[in-house]
Amino acid sequence: MIKTIEVDKLTKKFGSFTAVDNISFSVSSGEILGLLGANGAGKTTTIKMLCGLLAPTSGKIKVAGYNAYLQAEQIRTRIGYMSQKFSLYNDLTVWENIHFFGGVYGLWGKQLKLRAEALIDDFEMRPFMNLTVQSLPPGWRQRIALAVSLVHNPPIILLDEPTSGVDPIARRMFWETIHQISANGTTALVTTHYIDEAEYCNNVLVMVDGKLVAAGQPNELKSLYNSTTMDDVFLSLARNENTKI
Amino acid sequence: MKKIFILLQKEFIQIFRNKTILPIIFVLPVVQLLILANAATQEMKNIKLAIVDYDCSPESRGLIEKFTFSKFYAIIPVERSTKKAIKLIDMGYADAALIIPNSFGAMANRSESIKLQLLTNAINITSAALINRYTSSIVLDYATNATVEFGKPTISQASIRHWYNPTLDYKLYMVPGILVILVTIVGMFLTAINIVREKELGTIEQINVTPIKPYQFIIGKLIPFWVIALAELMFGLVIARVVFNLNITGSIPLLFGFAAIYLIAALGLGLILSTSASNQQQVMFMAFFFMTVFLMLSGLFTPTESMPSWANWFNKINPLFYFMNVNRMLILKGSDFSNLWPNFLAISIIATVVIIIAIKRYKKTS
Numbered sequence: 079m080i081k082t083i084e085v086d087k088l089t090k091k092f093g094s095f096t097a098v099d100n101i102s103f104s105v106s107s108g109e110i111l112g113l114l115g116a117n118g119a120g121k122t123t124t125i126k127m128l129c130g131l132l133a134p135t136s137g138k139i140k141v142a143g144y145n146a147y148l149q150a151e152q153i154r155t156r157i158g159y160m161s162q163k164f165s166l167y168n169d170l171t172v173w174e175n176i177h178f179f180g181g182v183y184g185l186w187g188k189q190l191k192l193r194a195e196a197l198i199d200d201f202e203m204r205p206f207m208n209l210t211v212q213s214l215p216p217g218w219r220q221r222i223a224l225a226v227s228l229v230h231n232p233p234i235i236l237l238d239e240p241t242s243g244v245d246p247i248a249r250r251m252f253w254e255t256i257h258q259i260s261a262n263g264t265t266a267l268v269t270t271h272y273i274d275e276a277e278y279c280n281n282v283l284v285m286v287d288g289k290l291v292a293a294g295q296p297n298e299l300k301s302l303y304n305s306t307t308m309d310d311v312f313l314s315l316a317r318n319e320n321t322k323i
Numbered sequence: 324m325k326k327i328f329i330l331l332q333k334e335f336i337q338i339f340r341n342k343t344i345l346p347i348i349f350v351l352p353v354v355q356l357l358i359l360a361n362a363a364t365q366e367m368k369n370i371k372l373a374i375v376d377y378d379c380s381p382e383s384r385g386l387i388e389k390f391t392f393s394k395f396y397a398i399i400p401v402e403r404s405t406k407k408a409i410k411l412i413d414m415g416y417a418d419a420a421l422i423i424p425n426s427f428g429a430m431a432n433r434s435e436s437i438k439l440q441l442l443t444n445a446i447n448i449t450s451a452a453l454i455n456r457y458t459s460s461i462v463l464d465y466a467t468n469a470t471v472e473f474g475k476p477t478i479s480q481a482s483i484r485h486w487y488n489p490t491l492d493y494k495l496y497m498v499p500g501i502l503v504i505l506v507t508i509v510g511m512f513l514t515a516i517n518i519v520r521e522k523e524l525g526t527i528e529q530i531n532v533t534p535i536k537p538y539q540f541i542i543g544k545l546i547p548f549w550v551i552a553l554a555e556l557m558f559g560l561v562i563a564r565v566v567f568n569l570n571i572t573g574s575i576p577l578l579f580g581f582a583a584i585y586l587i588a589a590l591g592l593g594l595i596l597s598t599s600a601s602n603q604q605q606v607m608f609m610a611f612f613f614m615t616v617f618l619m620l621s622g623l624f625t626p627t628e629s630m631p632s633w634a635n636w637f638n639k640i641n642p643l644f645y646f647m648n649v650n651r652m653l654i655l656k657g658s659d660f661s662n663l664w665p666n667f668l669a670i671s672i673i674a675t676v677v678i679i680i681a682i683k684r685y686k687k688t689s
Contacts (some may be wrong), residue, residue: 129532130531130687131528131532131687131688131689132524132688132689133688133689135370150687150688151534154532154533154534155534157422157532159529159532161525161528161529163525163528164525165524165525165526165528165529166529167333167337167526168524168528169340169341170333170336170663174333174336178329178332178333179529180533180534181325181328181332182326182329182330182530182533183533183534184325184326184534186325226529251463275334318477
């Protein structure tokens with residue numbers, strides 16, 4: 079398997095606070111990696127460093143074979159990013175948002191139009207493609223954000239809590255979409271604090287207070303921690319960490 | 324180029340979809356021009372003048388009549404007491420008091436030099452100076468008239484002609500200056516707020532993960548407001564023409580040429596501010612601060628020649644100073660490029676430096 083994301087001894091400090099503490103992991107192409115953790119565990123900081131929005135304090139990052147400091151622009155054309163905070167233009171329509179971001183990624187003319195049409199159909203957005211994003215419910219907005227992050231057919235997608243604030247049915251649909259995308263060879267790194275969503279991932283990483291405390295397939299972790307659900311795994315890990323302090 | 328086009332397309336859709344920004348852009352110039360051009364006038368009307376006449380001769384009454392007929396004065400009759408006149412000034416019922424000595428008539432007849440006393444409330448220095456000037460010119464005028472009657476000239480008078488603004492219409496002086504403020508506010512503030520708003524909403528993060536180049540992003544943000552500010556200038560000039568009868572003596576293309584370069588500097592300044600601020604409050608405060616400093620030193624209200632040398636030195640990097648200069652020289656005086664080129668050179672240098680700083684300061688990684 080080709081490693082599409084390689085992270086080695088990554089650390090990020092904000093003043094005296096260590097948000098991400100010496101973590102190392104790798105993701106293979108076509109893999110769905112779940113990054114699990116409570117709020118403030120360092121998930122978002124990690125993902126922001128991966129897509130070049132934050133400069134790491136120390137450590138190495140390689141995305142799609144490129145060094146994150148020296149070749150940030152090459153990485154940017156190869157990743158799709160969905161922010162934890164909804165960050166499409168609320169006053170633009172669904173179509174305009176897709177069209178705009180497609181254009182920013184370098185698509186143009188007929189090619190851009192075809193790609194936008196394809197996404198509209200894939201995500202079943204045709205009925206409301208001419209409505210402004212702000213008039214749509216949150217679940218739909220997240221779907222549009224996912225569609226936008228895929229507009230340039232990136233080999234890697236980084237999704238930061240894509241399902242937060244989304245109802246259970248929509249969450250399920252969301253994960254089905256992620257599976258479809260990954261079946262085509264796209265690598266997906268997804269952060270979440272819904273622990274049950276770990277079951278949808280090939281591999282999971284558990285972060286507690288900036289540290290990586292567990293890594294492996296969901297089933298492996300469950301047997302390792304003698305639990306029936308990932309929830310129990312996570313709780314025992316998080317408690318364990320707390321008692322250490 | 325294609326990416327810049329995509330950015331522009333998106334920016335214009337957003338501007339035209341915004342229900343508040345367009346009315347602001349077109350209501351602002353009307354209000355500012357109409358209100359400010361009239362309010363910022365240095366003409367005085369209805370000067371409350373108390374006249375103490377110790378003479379009560381036909382000559383002194385003739386002088387008082389002159390004041391009574393002038394539209395600039397409201398005469399307050401006072402008994403023959405300087406003290407009472409002073410009290411009127413103290414209490415604010417009079418702006419000034421003119422004391423006519425008891426020998427006025429007799430001395431006028433003998434063509435001797437006459438001394439009248441004028442007491443002025445000088446809390447507002449500008450208006451006090453104006454009262455002095457108006458009053459002494461009326462007295463002089465009366466004395467010259469008298470000269471004709473009595474055969475001998477008492478006071479010689481200089482003849483003054485005001486060039487470029489022959490009637491000394493203060494509005495004509497203010498309007499070009501207010502146009503400068505107008506396009507600066509619209510350009511600089513809108514640009515600065517626009518980017519900070521993208522920061523607040525988080526949309527800039529989605530832009531920052533894309534392979535867009537900083538210069539593309541900056542140009543994409545600059546051009547829409549540059550176009551709007553130029554349209555605003557055109558709109559303001561039309562209003563100035565219709566309402567204040569302002570004639571542009573110089574070349575209009577030259578005026579817009581200068582405005583185009585000036586606006587790159589002003590908008591670039593807005594962009595620099597927006598890269599330093601994280602929310603709209605901060606950026607508004609900073610923009611307001613810079614605007615006030617630049618404006619006060621630019622020579623809108625007070626002549627820069629009378630400012631201390633450090634202010635004149637500062638004005639060398641003050642874009643507003645150049646635009647204020649060029650606007651007045653071009654609109655009122657009709658200066659052409661051979662007179663204005665130093666301003667063009669200076670503003671081009673400022674605009675280039677500002678844009679380079681703005682592009683350098685825009686970073687995709689925090």
